[in-house]
Amino acid sequence: MTTTTTTLTGHSILAGREVPGAGGTTRAVDPATGEHLGPAYTLLDEAQLAEATAAAEEASASFGDLDPQAHAGFLERIAANIEAVAGELVERAGAETGLPAARLNGELARTTGQLRLFASVVRQGDHRGVRVEHALPDRTPLPRPDLRQRKVPLGPVAVFGASNFPFAFSTAGGDTASALAAGCPVVFKAHNAHPGTGELVGRAVTDAVAACGLHPGVFSLVYGPGASIGQALVRDPRITAVGFTGSRAGGTALMATAAARPVPIPVYAEMSSINPVVVLEGALRGDVEALARGYVASLTGSSGQLCTAPGLLFVPAGETGEAFLAAVERALADAAGQTMLTPGIAGSWREGVDALGAQEGVGVVARGAEGSTQHAPAPVVFESDVPTFRANPVLQEEIFGAASLVIRYRSPEELLGAVRRMEGQLTATLHLAEEDHPIAAALLPVLERKVGRILANGWPTGVDVGEAMVHGGPFPATSDARTTSVGTLAIERFLRPVAYQNLPGDLLPPPVQEANPWHLTRRVDGRLQPAEHTEGDRA
Structure with missing residues (x-):
C-alpha cells in the first residue's frame, strides 16, 4: 500500500469543509496487484450533495465579478499548491492507476501549465468578448442607442473526473481550470478509481480558495456512487453546465438528464473516438x-x-x-x-x-x-x-x-x-x-x-495545450462539435453574452465601462483595441 506524508481523510470537501458521506464507502484498487488501498472513501447522498451546489450558487456572484489580477492569482495559487505536493501526488496516482511515474510527472506539469495558461487568459481578458458601440443620436432613419456587450459566467459547473488522466482531466484538470477561469464555481465529481489522488488535488484547490479570500463555495470535491450521484448533480437546478470525459454511454446518459430538466443545460462531453x-x-x-x-x-x-x-x-x-x-x-x-x-x-x-x-x-x-x-x-x-x-x-x-x-x-x-x-x-x-x-x-x-x-505525418496521441488546439469533434466524439476541452478556447463553453443598452455609466460593470479600468482587449465602434499589456500579461 502506498504511503504519503499527508493523511488522507476519505471524505468529500464541501465548500471548504471535510464532510463524511452517508451513502456507503468505496476503496481504490491497485490495478497492478489487485490490492485495496486505504482509506475507505465515504460516499455522499443526494441531500449532502445539495450542500455543495447551494454553496456554489452563493459563490457565483462574487466569483464571477472578480477582477482579473485577483482571479489570475487564484489560478496560479492552485498550480503552486499542486506542485508543492507533486511527489505525494505521483506516488498515490501511480498506486491507483498503474501509470508510470514519468507519464504522471508529465501529466502533472501539463495540469499546472494549463492553470497558468488560463491565468494569462484571464489577465488579458479577450475571452470576455467586450464590444462597445457608442450612441449615434443623429443617425437616420433611427438613432443608435449606446450598446455594450460582455460575456458573463454561466454559474456553477459540474465537472466529472476521467479514469485515464488522474491529473489533466481530473480534479484541477482542463474542465475545472477553464470553468474557474470563466468565473464559474465548480462542483467536482471525483472518479472513484483514484480517490486519494482526487483528495490531494482537491485540498490544493480548497487551500487556494481560502488563501485568496474567496467564497468557499467556489470549489467542492464530492465522492459518490457514479451513476446515482452523477445524475443527481446534473439534475440539480443550481448547476448550469457540465464537463465530462468518459464513455459514450455515460456521456449520453448525462445529456439526456440535462435535456429533460425544466431548464435544460449544456453538457460538454468528450466520449468515444477511434481517430x-x-x-x-x-x-x-x-x-x-x-x-x-x-x-x-x-x-x-x-x-x-x-x-x-x-x-x-x-x-x-x-x-x-x-x-x-x-x-x-x-x-x-x-x-x-x-x-x-x-x-x-x-x-x-x-x-x-x-x-x-x-x-x-x-x-x-x-x-x-x-x-x-x-x-x-x-x-x-x-x-x-x-x-x-x-x-x-x-x-x-x-x-x-x-x-x-x-x-x-x-x-x-x-x-x-x-x-x-x-x-x-x-x-x-x-x-x-x-x-x-x-x-x-x-x-x-x-x-x-x-x-x-x-x-x-505524425500521430494523434499527445495533445498540445495552447491557443490554437481543438480537442473536440462531431458526435459521438463529443456532444458539441463547436467546442474544445483543451486549449484556451475551452473557456468559451462556460460563458454567455449580455448586452447593456443606455445604462448610466455608474451602473455599468467594469469590463464595459468607458474608462476600461481592467485594461481589457475590446472592440469599440467596430475597431479592435488591444489590451494594455502589463507585467505578467501574454505578449
Missing part, C-alpha cells in the same frame, strides 16, 4: 519500418488508454500495404501489455477485442506479449477491407485500450467512400508525400466535416 489514420501510397515509399514503429508506439502508449489512440488505420492494398503490415507485425512483437487503469477497463477491453475478432471478414495482423502484472493484456492489431468496414458498424466501435483495426483500400475512390461513412472523431491523421497531395486535397473537406483536428 483514423490514413496512409497514402507516397508515404510507403519512405521508411516503412519507422512508420510501423510510430504506429505501434502511438497505439500502445499508456496501454492505449488515450482518447486519441489510433484505433483505425487505412492502408493501400497490394505490395506496399503488405510491406507495411509486415513491419507492424515486427514492431508489435517487441510490445508487451501494460497495466490497465482498472480491472473493469481491462475486462471491457477483452470483451471488445473478442467481439471484433469474431466479426466476419476480420483477421489478426499481430499480437504483442502479455504484460507482467495483472490486467496487462497483449496489444493487438486486426485487419479487414473497405466493403466489410462499410457494412458492419461493429468495426467503428471504440475499444478503449491497445487494439486497432487496419482497413485495406484498393483505390482513392474507395478510401473516400469509407471516410464519408465514418462517425465523428476527435482526430484524423494523414501520412503522405508530396505526390499524395492531390488525394489529400480531396480528403481534407471530407475530414473537416468528421473531426476536430487534422494531422499530417
Whole structure:
C-alpha cells in the first residue's frame, strides 16, 4: 500500500469543509496487484450533495465579478499548491492507476501549465468578448442607442473526473481550470478509481480558495456512487453546465438528464473516438519500418488508454500495404501489455477485442506479449477491407485500450467512400508525400466535416495545450462539435453574452465601462483595441 506524508481523510470537501458521506464507502484498487488501498472513501447522498451546489450558487456572484489580477492569482495559487505536493501526488496516482511515474510527472506539469495558461487568459481578458458601440443620436432613419456587450459566467459547473488522466482531466484538470477561469464555481465529481489522488488535488484547490479570500463555495470535491450521484448533480437546478470525459454511454446518459430538466443545460462531453489514420501510397515509399514503429508506439502508449489512440488505420492494398503490415507485425512483437487503469477497463477491453475478432471478414495482423502484472493484456492489431468496414458498424466501435483495426483500400475512390461513412472523431491523421497531395486535397473537406483536428505525418496521441488546439469533434466524439476541452478556447463553453443598452455609466460593470479600468482587449465602434499589456500579461 502506498504511503504519503499527508493523511488522507476519505471524505468529500464541501465548500471548504471535510464532510463524511452517508451513502456507503468505496476503496481504490491497485490495478497492478489487485490490492485495496486505504482509506475507505465515504460516499455522499443526494441531500449532502445539495450542500455543495447551494454553496456554489452563493459563490457565483462574487466569483464571477472578480477582477482579473485577483482571479489570475487564484489560478496560479492552485498550480503552486499542486506542485508543492507533486511527489505525494505521483506516488498515490501511480498506486491507483498503474501509470508510470514519468507519464504522471508529465501529466502533472501539463495540469499546472494549463492553470497558468488560463491565468494569462484571464489577465488579458479577450475571452470576455467586450464590444462597445457608442450612441449615434443623429443617425437616420433611427438613432443608435449606446450598446455594450460582455460575456458573463454561466454559474456553477459540474465537472466529472476521467479514469485515464488522474491529473489533466481530473480534479484541477482542463474542465475545472477553464470553468474557474470563466468565473464559474465548480462542483467536482471525483472518479472513484483514484480517490486519494482526487483528495490531494482537491485540498490544493480548497487551500487556494481560502488563501485568496474567496467564497468557499467556489470549489467542492464530492465522492459518490457514479451513476446515482452523477445524475443527481446534473439534475440539480443550481448547476448550469457540465464537463465530462468518459464513455459514450455515460456521456449520453448525462445529456439526456440535462435535456429533460425544466431548464435544460449544456453538457460538454468528450466520449468515444477511434481517430483514423490514413496512409497514402507516397508515404510507403519512405521508411516503412519507422512508420510501423510510430504506429505501434502511438497505439500502445499508456496501454492505449488515450482518447486519441489510433484505433483505425487505412492502408493501400497490394505490395506496399503488405510491406507495411509486415513491419507492424515486427514492431508489435517487441510490445508487451501494460497495466490497465482498472480491472473493469481491462475486462471491457477483452470483451471488445473478442467481439471484433469474431466479426466476419476480420483477421489478426499481430499480437504483442502479455504484460507482467495483472490486467496487462497483449496489444493487438486486426485487419479487414473497405466493403466489410462499410457494412458492419461493429468495426467503428471504440475499444478503449491497445487494439486497432487496419482497413485495406484498393483505390482513392474507395478510401473516400469509407471516410464519408465514418462517425465523428476527435482526430484524423494523414501520412503522405508530396505526390499524395492531390488525394489529400480531396480528403481534407471530407475530414473537416468528421473531426476536430487534422494531422499530417505524425500521430494523434499527445495533445498540445495552447491557443490554437481543438480537442473536440462531431458526435459521438463529443456532444458539441463547436467546442474544445483543451486549449484556451475551452473557456468559451462556460460563458454567455449580455448586452447593456443606455445604462448610466455608474451602473455599468467594469469590463464595459468607458474608462476600461481592467485594461481589457475590446472592440469599440467596430475597431479592435488591444489590451494594455502589463507585467505578467501574454505578449
